[in-house]
Amino acid sequence: MHGLLIIDKPQGLTSHDVVRRVRRLFRTKRVGHTGTLDPMATGVLPVAIGEGTKLVQFLMAGAKSYRATLKLGETTDTYDAEGTILQRRPLPPLTSDDIVRCCQKFIGDIQQTPPMFSAIKKNGIPLHQLARQGIEVEREPRNVEISRIEVLEVSLPYVTLEVDCGKGTYIRSLAHDLGEELGTGAHLTALRRTRNGFFDEADAVPLDRLESMPVTDIPLLSPLEAMKGFALLPVSIDAARALKFGIPPALEAIEGPCSIAEGDTAGLIYDGRLLAVVQFAPGRQKERRGDFELLRVMIPGDGDD
Structure with a gap:
């Protein structure tokens, strides 16, 4: 399973305590949080699982x-x-x-x-x-x-x-x-x-409630849903295939309007899946390296399962 949990951290636990409990819950070591809360503190703690851990650096950057x-x-x-x-x-x-x-x-x-x-x-x-x-x-x-x-x-x-x-x-x-x-x-x-970032108290679920749910009922956001608030740009099928080989797309491969500014972070999507996180860098086209810099590439075909 891959994605993001928005947890309401209880008082008395460290952020790493929460990570350990989520690891046990999902039986995976690939778990990370997006910003430390002291044991005394409570509240919104996004926790990434599986391929979702590739997004932690972007989710941590939010206000x-x-x-x-x-x-x-x-x-x-x-x-x-x-x-x-x-x-x-x-x-x-x-x-x-x-x-x-x-x-x-x-x-x-x-x-x-x-x-x-x-x-x-x-x-x-x-x-x-x-x-x-x-x-x-x-x-x-x-x-x-x-x-x-x-x-x-x-x-x-x-x-x-x-x-x-x-x-x-x-x-x-x-x-x-x-x-x-x-x-x-x-x-x-x-x-x-x-x-x-883009998640608040209304999105958060108490940790003890999560642990009492069947795993299949836990509200795990997909990597695509985790990019809430970022520009999400659909790409052509040819550009999607090229991303599997680490080749960033040119601007004309974006299907639909692209109203982001140079330096902005965005997600590239195809067929409802997040394929990569990129930074818009139109000057790279002069070097024949596309108009986007690849920051993170998700596992093809495995991003949202």
Whole structure:
């Protein structure tokens, strides 16, 4: 079986715990997720199976949305409620407007330092392993994009936010940094991913419910359905045959309108099947290499079964 499951991850499991349980469920090792959620976090976790794992890199690149609750006045070593409290600070008389103004400073392309308790590696060792040994190392700030922060509720010391952001954003770091900007300190007490790329809470099925279903009833999206939100371009039969040999098509082999821009990612389809993921690169035709760069080719005839 090949495709994508949209799982509602429960609290207390790592993303890899979910992958292990899906491997047992489908009796296959070819399973991967499209974006780590901490054990404390819940919500939308797309999990790819079989040929669907070839699509993970494209699905991970999409924007994400979170609902997060912060507790002001306390900092922890993990930046969340699972860590050890490092400092307590008194709360000044903050208003909702104060918090909204502070949040605005974090919208846009910003520099963010990842937390020590993270899967990022330093000399091949995950930072969280070093952190558990009491070792703290310098982390390079990274460029991340936060497009929206909305303050949903203020009930001090707790603040609940909705955040829309790009790949690689740590909401724990955002909570910590907001606390520092407010002068109170803060850590994350609850986190739920409400959207991952083009999939949201309405698409997600709780893990325990999936495990109680017959495998044949599980709502597994085909690789073609997993490319929801990307341009899907039908190709001619000759172009479909050429793709089996790694030959990308010319623009005239696309059957129907092609309104994508140079550099866009798209899926090439034939007879209701996803054949390849490509990037539109019209300049390649001058080199007689077609108008598309092949990023991933699916197994011919096996993509959607």
